[in-house]
Amino acid sequence: MRCPFYNNLWDNYWRQYRISAETAVQIALQRVPGQVLRVEVDTEDGLLVYEVYIRTTSGIIYEVTINANTGEILDVDRQND
Template identity: 55%
Template sequence: MTHQNHERQDQYWANHWQNPQYRRITMDQAMAIALQRVPGQVVKAELDYDDGMLIYEIDIRTAEGQKYEVKIDANTGVILRVKLD
């Protein structure tokens, strides 16, 4: 992808990424998916544009006090990464 095309794509998503029609799963669904993988309490949940895709970042604190960040594809609901913070 050329630099100009990349900038055009970034500009497009910057203007449209918060529009719900571009998402297939809701924030509530994303939190439920994350909690199935890492049981605990959601302490932060946000929609973000990262590496050319819409993702939900869900932070969960476990009963043991550990904090995990779960990244979920906002279109498919697939867990992309689980990271201990």
């Protein structure tokens, strides 16, 4: 069982030191305009990231990986059908 103090401390850290999902979506849409299909939070190499999946007007789906702490775009990957 985790200590309630620890949980509150982690929750406060999480909210204070990362960009919001909405901000991540806006950053991703600046790089790949289209319709957002979903947003996921994940870790890559120990780094917290947002993975934003976007369908372009031509139907191509891209995954835009964004550093959840800085908002930097780390990768743009075209998804295979």
